[in-house]
Amino acid sequence: MTVAQALVEFLGRQYTVDRIGTEQYRERLFPGMFGIFGHGNVAGVGQALKQWQATDPTLMPYYQGRNEQAQSHQAVAYARHTRRRATYAVSTSIGPGSSNLLTGAALATANRLPVLLLPSDTFATRAADPVLQQLEMPHGYDITVNDAFRPLSKYFDRVTRPEQLFSALSHGLRVLTDPAETGAVTISLPQDVQAEVLEVPEEFLAEREWRIRRPEPEAEDIARAAQLIREAQRPLIIAGGGVLYAFAQDELAAFAEATGIPVGNTQAGVGVLPWDSKYSLGAIGSTGTTAANALAAEADLIIGIGTRYEDFTTASRTAFQDPNLKFVNINVAAIDAYKHGTSVPVVADARKALIALREELTGYRVEGALEVRTAEEKQRWDATVDAAFAERHAPLVSQNAIIGAVNGAMDARDVVVCAAGSLPGDLHKMWRVSDPYGYHVEYAFSCMGYEIAGGLGIKRAALDEAARGAAENRDVVVMVGDGSYLMMHTELVTAVAEGIKLITVLIQNHGYASIGALSESLGSQRFGTKYRTLDKQTHSFDGEQTLPIDLATNAESLGVKVIRILPGEHVIDELAAAVAEAKAAPEGSGPILIHVESDMLIDAPSSESWWDVPVSGTATLESTQKAYETYSAHKARQRPLLG
Structure with missing residues (x-):
């Protein structure tokens, strides 16, 4: 069979297996493939998909799309909703078809979400050279457009010989199904190699299961984390998307109920608790609630669970003001567990860590004053939202x-x-x-x-x-x-x-409401953010005519x-x-x-927080001068190193 035929059949027989408590789940890793065909994949992956459509359309269903980037977005969204148990593969032609995927690759990797990208590439043999849409670099003739995927992918490989397909897919799917390493996996496929014939071992085409790893926490780490929680006066949980990917929302609810520790959530962590839970303070940080931000400013211990601490979450490192603040970070990825000089990094599955930590804290509960403060701030914010609605x-x-x-x-x-x-x-x-x-x-x-x-x-x-x-x-x-x-x-x-x-x-x-408001706050007067007709005399888009x-x-x-x-x-x-x-x-x-x-000039309720976007240090515009004064005041509260 051809390389492309082997690829399609292999992907159609891959499964993920996941165990949550006593329940085990098994589902197809790739329920289908997106593709836009052109020279590069029309005679390779395209032919293979058509052949399987004729013999067994359930093996690898093909779905059309109108833009390669949008196809990768569909795959990433599917992966997030399935909690990273499944995703789609995306096939493209060479040149612009491939480069259209670059934004999608960056998005997947930034979000730690799996997607398999299969951009076609120029001839491995260079028999027809340069081909249409080939990128020629005088200092490195082996460089193609697809090399741009290297810094955007968690795994990159180029199959320049048919036999390389086996190891490329094996390593790629290992990364794709690893909760700590997942992101965009890019396997570059030269168009001539896709159509080459090779002998494929039967075991390569057999069904295979990829178990999603849920690592247990170290007992010593749990004991140290529990000690810090017992010593704290004003602990606060920051829950991120990792709680949801670990299916840990019920364990988080039980932990908050048992200990009384309030919970703020990141963008990816919305939904970890119902909004009306007495322990849910809602969003935290630059786009957060006044409730979560008020308690963050006073916290002497932050328990980060499944968060990567984006600058919005920390309000550009101004959210936490207690000089003796400490961090306990629970995360399956070590890069996040060790952030902010954490006192106790717990590299483990969020659900398993919460279960162990709740057992270690049996009999513990926060002081009543913190629960009262939580209820008061939550009530204040709920009234604010009611008024806005x-x-x-x-x-x-x-x-x-x-x-x-x-x-x-x-x-x-x-x-x-x-x-x-x-x-x-x-x-x-x-x-x-x-x-x-x-x-x-x-x-x-x-x-x-x-x-x-x-x-x-x-x-x-x-x-x-x-x-x-x-x-x-x-x-x-x-x-x-x-x-x-x-x-x-x-x-x-x-x-x-x-x-x-x-x-x-x-x-x-x-217009661009968000950047318009940001521009105004930075003293740039919503420059370039309105959809208006061009005043050619002043070369301005700032008029009133929409x-x-x-x-x-x-x-x-x-x-x-x-x-x-x-x-x-x-x-x-x-x-x-x-x-x-x-x-x-x-x-x-x-x-x-x-x-x-809508009226773009009506703002949402304030978060009473900040986001660090630099303001010009010198300017002739009075609006910029005033903005710089405000910026400097916020900058004085920023902590270059936390923990």
Whole structure:
């Protein structure tokens, strides 16, 4: 068989096995493959997929996409929703087809999410040289476009001889299924090698299981962590995405209930506790709640569980102000467990570590004053969000009220999706989540254009769950601003082609609201962030005349059902009704887009926190001078080394 035929059959027979407590789960590692064909893969992987479609279409189902980057986003979103038990492979042509995957590779690796990228490459034999779209480098003729994947991938290999396929896939899947190392795995496939014939051992094509490792904590580490917790007066848990990937949310709830230690969560950790849990302070850091940030400032011990401590989480290292602060970090990845000069790094599975730590702390509970403080700050923030959701501006409404209306119209099991712009910060603060799968915001790379493609990947995972009887179906609601929509909305066509019911709430505010607000706070007066006609005399886009674009009609032209909500006094009620109408549509009816306009100048409630973005140290603009004074004051509170 050819290299490509062996590749496809091999991928179709790979499974992950995962044990959570007494339950064991087994599922296909690759439920399918995305691909856009061109020279490089049309006669290789494309031929192999077609051949299997004719003989056994269940082995490796092929799915179309409209952009290679969007295909990788679908795969990553699928992986996150399945808690890294499954993902998709993505095949591309050479040249621009391959380089379109670079952003997807960076996103996957930054988020620690598995995706298998199979970019085609130029001829290994150089028989036809240079070929169309080949990159020629005079100082290194073996360099191709695909070498750009090396720093973006957790594993990279190039199969220049057919026999190399065996080890390349073995090493690649080892990394792909490793919770501590996972990310983008890129295997570069020269187009001539894909079509070459080789003898393939039967054992290579047999079914294989890849066990997801769940390492136990060291007893000494647990004992030391428990001692620090007992000695602390004001401990605080920061829960990240690692809690969810370890299926540890129930153990975290039991731990908080037993000890009384409050919990703040990162973007990836939203859903670790229901929003109304008495121990949940909600989001922490630059886009956090005042409740979580107030207790973080006073904490003398931070217990980080499954977090990589992004700068938003630590408010650029200003969130923690106790001079004697210590860290206990529980993480499956050593790079995160040792961050911030941790006093006790626990390199282990989050669920197993929480079980061991709760047993070690039998009889322990925080002082009553901390529980009272937790309840007071939580009540204050909940009232703040209630007021924001109740805002009624006209004719243009606030994004706060839009979020509240959508949140209220969705069921607890439904999933909200977002990635970039002002929405992620506002959702992190205010979105009320009851289900651990209910919140999916890509914020490690915060990639504009991820939203619709990512939502499609999540919906695929939800439909697969329902088909297996593993869970009831979920509606997936993408919330996206006009900026991100314009970056990449083409996968709506994919949803139309497959009849996938994906609900999109498109918020039109005629600009980049998030960066506009940031620009204003830095003294740059929202420069270059509005969608306006060009004043050629001043070469400015800062006028009041908005562009005559109609994104609702754009979506309709792609075959999407569109619900338009016009500005006025009843926008919020109409929006809630539109979401309910979209949810009532039957599965298989295709995508639905709800178009609503908002006022970008109405801010979300303050986090009473900070994010470090440098301000010009000298400037002639008075606005920049004032911004620098504010920046310097915040900078004085920054701690270069924590722990």
